[in-house]
Amino acid sequence: MDAPYPGPSTSTTTTWFPHPHLHSSTPSSPSTTVDGQATGYSSDDNMATNHPDSPSNLMVNLKILRHRADQEFIARLDQEFRERKRLHESALAAAAAKHDKVRQNAELVSKRIERETRELHERAEAAAWQAEKERREREIAFEADRRRQLEAEREKVERAERELAARKLEIAEAERKRIELEAVAQAAAESQREAEKEKQKAEEARKRATEGETRNRTSPRAIPESASQPDGLAPVTGAADATTAAGARQTNTPDALHQRYLDLHKRLKEFRKPFLNYAKQNPELKTKTAHTRREIRTRIGQLVEGRGANKIPLNKIATVLREARHDTLSPPVDISPYLLMNPAPGTLTTLNPMLPSLFIYAMNIFSKAIISQFINEAAVSPKSADPIGIVAMQVFASKDFQWGGDSGETQRPLIDFLIAKFHVHCPVLFGVYGPEQTDAGKRLLGWAREDGRDGPWVSEQRHSERMTGLGAGYAAIGLRNFSKSQLNNPYPNRLFWYSFHWMVNVPGDKVTRTHFTVLKAMLENYEKRFIELYGQAAIAAMRVALVDFPNRAVQKSAAAAAVAVLPDVLKRDKRLTL
Numbered sequence: 188m189d190a191p192y193p194g195p196s197t198s199t200t201t202t203w204f205p206h207p208h209l210h211s212s213t214p215s216s217p218s219t220t221v222d223g224q225a226t227g228y229s230s231d232d233n234m235a236t237n238h239p240d241s242p243s244n245l246m247v248n249l250k251i252l253r254h255r256a257d258q259e260f261i262a263r264l265d266q267e268f269r270e271r272k273r274l275h276e277s278a279l280a281a282a283a284a285k286h287d288k289v290r291q292n293a294e295l296v297s298k299r300i301e302r303e304t305r306e307l308h309e310r311a312e313a314a315a316w317q318a319e320k321e322r323r324e325r326e327i328a329f330e331a332d333r334r335r336q337l338e339a340e341r342e343k344v345e346r347a348e349r350e351l352a353a354r355k356l357e358i359a360e361a362e363r364k365r366i367e368l369e370a371v372a373q374a375a376a377e378s379q380r381e382a383e384k385e386k387q388k389a390e391e392a393r394k395r396a397t398e399g400e401t402r403n404r405t406s407p408r409a410i411p412e413s414a415s416q417p418d419g420l421a422p423v424t425g426a427a428d429a430t431t432a433a434g435a436r437q438t439n440t441p442d443a444l445h446q447r448y449l450d451l452h453k454r455l456k457e458f459r460k461p462f463l464n465y466a467k468q469n470p471e472l473k474t475k476t477a478h479t480r481r482e483i484r485t486r487i488g489q490l491v492e493g494r495g496a497n498k499i500p501l502n503k504i505a506t507v508l509r510e511a512r513h514d515t516l517s518p519p520v521d522i523s524p525y526l527l528m529n530p531a532p533g534t535l536t537t538l539n540p541m542l543p544s545l546f547i548y549a550m551n552i553f554s555k556a557i558i559s560q561f562i563n564e565a566a567v568s569p570k571s572a573d574p575i576g577i578v579a580m581q582v583f584a585s586k587d588f589q590w591g592g593d594s595g596e597t598q599r600p601l602i603d604f605l606i607a608k609f610h611v612h613c614p615v616l617f618g619v620y621g622p623e624q625t626d627a628g629k630r631l632l633g634w635a636r637e638d639g640r641d642g643p644w645v646s647e648q649r650h651s652e653r654m655t656g657l658g659a660g661y662a663a664i665g666l667r668n669f670s671k672s673q674l675n676n677p678y679p680n681r682l683f684w685y686s687f688h689w690m691v692n693v694p695g696d697k698v699t700r701t702h703f704t705v706l707k708a709m710l711e712n713y714e715k716r717f718i719e720l721y722g723q724a725a726i727a728a729m730r731v732a733l734v735d736f737p738n739r740a741v742q743k744s745a746a747a748a749a750v751a752v753l754p755d756v757l758k759r760d761k762r763l764t765l
Contacts, residue, residue, distance in 0.1 A: 441618030517545035561660030566652035576663025600677035618689030658708030703746035
């Protein structure tokens with residue numbers, strides 16, 4: 188704000204010229220003042236100049252007028268200044284008020300815009316949520332409608348399948364009976380052929396024995412064939428001939444077949460002790476025997492599930508067996524006593540029946556390790572039996588580990604070693620039955636003891652686990668498909684069918700928990716292969732085993748119930764209706 192104009196000074200000393208009308212004959216003081224200011228002239232001095240028209244008096248009056256004009260001008264300037272200040276302050280106040288109003292309006296507008304934006308965002312989110320909700324509801328409705336349609340179609344298909352199954356039930360039953368009759372007839376025919384072969388072999392053995400006696404009478408100093416063999420490892424050709432002669436008197440019934448395998452198992456055990464005694468006398472053979480046994484057991488324990496996962500263990504096993512097959516440290520032994528199905532007549536005269544005793548021992552150890560793995564691993568996880576069965580069948584199918592010539596007709600796999608152990612540990616696979624409550628019955632059914640031959644029987648739980656592993660293991664070797672392989676199946680699939688047939692035809696009052704446990708392990712996880720090999724006949728056989736067999740069993744048990752629910756499990760998980 189500009190400083191106010193000060194105007195002329197009000198303290199200027201002037202000479203006072205008295206106005207004629209203000210003249211007084213008696214001055215009140217020696218000097219006079221103007222506006223309270225002393226003029227410096229006394230009245231006596233002014234007397235001479237007190238004339239109204241005197242120049243000095245006129246000058247004083249002019250100064251007074253001028254002073255008054257200046258004061259009025261300054262007063263007007265001050266008034267104008269104050270007015271301008273008031274107006275300026277009013278304008279500033281108005282501007283500040285307007286600014287506040289504008290700011291408040293801006294804040295209100297900002298809040299309104301923010302509120303509208305928030306509301307718009309909320310409406311957008313609500314709209315999106317509603318749209319998503321409607322979309323989900325449409326999807327749920329569509330999915331529910333689709334499921335209803337699928338359920339209706341499935342029920343329609345199942346109803347059609349049930350109707351078709353009902354129409355074909357009689358045909359299936361007739362087919363099942365026909366297949367069973369054919370199987371029985373085939374078994375009878377094979378029994379007859381076996382009996383003829385055994386009879387022929389017995390006759391040839393008798394002739395050879397007669398000729399031998401004649402030669403002995405004519406040449407009493409003949410050296411016996413066994414003279415060149417070490418103690419305990421002499422060929423038992425005579426024993427084989429006796430077995431053959433005895434076999435001619437037997438029929439091919441399950442009991443007779445079972446006994447023959449038990450005898451084979453006994454001969455293998457009898458072979459092991461003298462062989463090990465002989466090996467102890469030769470440190471090099473002793474070391475090689477221990478290495479072979481350790482390598483086989485170790486590699487069998489390394490078998491796992493998975494395609495190609497067992498290539499290394501299988502190669503290791505094949506290596507040690509191949510070394511044993513061509514061993515020269517161990518004495519040769521006649522293989523014929525250890526072949527259940529003896530070679531065809533004349534084969535022994537054209538082929539060398541002698542094999543290294545280390546090879547026979549190694550194949551026996553291999554079979555024993557396979558059985559042990561079935562009992563210990565497949566008992567806990569039945570699916571783990573499959574890789575074990577694959578390795579076992581690959582070894583027994585290999586011509587490197589068979590006896591005979593180059594032709595398939597003379598090749599003899601040594602799988603009887605393994606099957607003999609199945610007969611010992613799981614006899615129910617071959618039609619054997621007996622009471623589980625007695626010691627004799629448990630011995631017949633393959634119950635094991637805790638501490639060897641004289642210990643107590645294992646618990647029911649442990650027995651059930653053993654039978655589960657062995658049943659799954661038997662299916663793993665009996666249901667192998669060699670149709671696409673150049674090798675011959677060392678254990679034909681028909682032998683699995685025979686075991687299946689013998690088991691489900693056990694009399695109802697003789698069926699035990701062991702039968703149901705083994706039967707369940709044979710079919711569970713292997714029903715697909717069974718059907719692939721036998722087609723509709725397998726389905727009919729499974730119906731007999733899983734439906735009819737548990738129903739006609741007199742003794743009801745948890746094992747029987749587990750078999751009885753398998754059809755529902757197959758229908759639910761595999762879409763297989765028996």
